[in-house]
Amino acid sequence: MARNSLKRYLPTNLLGRTVLILLFPIVLMEIVIGIAFIQRHFEQVTDQMSEGIALEIIYMKTELENEIARGSKPQELKKMIHELGNQFGYTAKYDHKSEITIIDDVSFFDLSGKTFIKNLNEKLSSASAYDLTNPRIVNIQTLVSSGRLDLMISRKRISASNPHQLLVLMIVVTLLLVFLSVIVLKNQIRPIGKLAKAAEAFGKGQFVNFKPGGSDEVRRAGVAFLAMRARIERQIKQRTQMLSGVSHDLRTPLTRLKLALTLQKENQEVHDMLEDVNSMEAMLDEFLEFSKVSKKEATKQIIMVDFLARLVEKNKKHFDNISLKINDHLDHSHTMEIRENALSRGLQNVIDNAMTFGSKVEVIAIRDSIDTIINIEDNGPGIKEENYELAFRPFSRLDESRNQNNHSGVGLGLSISTDIVKNHGGKISLSRSEKLGGLRVSIRIPI
Ligand SMILES: Nc1ncnc2c1ncn2[C@@H]1O[C@H](COP(=O)(O)OP(=O)(O)OP(=O)(O)O)[C@@H](O)[C@H]1O
């Protein structure tokens, strides 16, 4: 759970992650070094400063004790201490009462103040108290053999001022480093992004110009991608060329056969043979038509809503009961990069089936964050779930529909549609139409 919630806040792209990997140790190191250095710096400097002050106070106390031993009057002692204090830059007072009127007082966060009190207590032998609550003046009271010495010292003299220049320098240098590395990294990552885009487009059947670049590894991946793309394209082309060649060449002997059969005396056998030859001819025609469409049509930007409207309108001319429903998420601003003729044929095959098997057809277009979804539903008999896979196979006609409306397809429609949809990087699936009760063919095409 904790890991997952942390993941949500971490960057997902390569640049963000690399900057984080780079920045995290640097910042951590700076914090550690900063704290360790500042702590040592403060302690040492404060130690030295408090030692100096302790010596000055001890000197003043010795002078005072000597005067007391000589029997000087309090008035004289006061004057002498005042003058002595002035020499050191203190405000110094002598009080003949031997009692301490302040208590040790220092704020919790005043580390150097605490060090100061500790050091002075070690060095001054007599009872003393320190008030460090005032940020500018430190008040010290220390007892002598008869009376008390009061000192006011500027705070600056007991602890070093903040070494904030160092911190500022550290932050500025870090920011500069991060800025420079982001620029360098961006250049390194750009070729990876380009490769990803080209691969993504190829998956959708689009062609994007791509030139390998960047570091060795990325360049190698790019070259490998280009080789793979060329090989796959060559294979597809060869396959279609070969099949259309075969189909084309088969038509001549088939026509000859047909001609020969029509010249025969009419009987049942000849009739059946003619029917077979006719259906073979239909298969070849269908296939040739398909290979014509799939012949490397260039992709182009189309407005999906208009494309579907044109398709449905065309079918309405000979089939009244077909309608188009467009979901709110899809409007004229949504364009897609597709092979218009191919996709139109892919959808037409499915619509043809729906119009053959049903008397009411609905085309429903929806859009989610990744796909445009086109559902084609009808009110026909549908397909049993266990036969879904079979329906996609080339030349497969399902038993249930053999005699339906004298349907005389060759069984290539759905497999051709699948091919076209897959070439657009999409998916095609079958299910039962909840609304119309027949078949629902769902076609998803990535945006
Ligand atoms: N809407 C549908 N309702 C019921 N069955 C269907 C539907 N669509 C397809 N089928 C079944 O799936 C089989 C395969 O469909 P496909 O479109 O591939 O071939 P076809 O329609 O028989 O021939 P072709 O489309 O090549 O003329 C069909 O023969 C039919 O049995």
Ligand SMILES: [Mg+2]
């Ligand atoms: Mg069909």
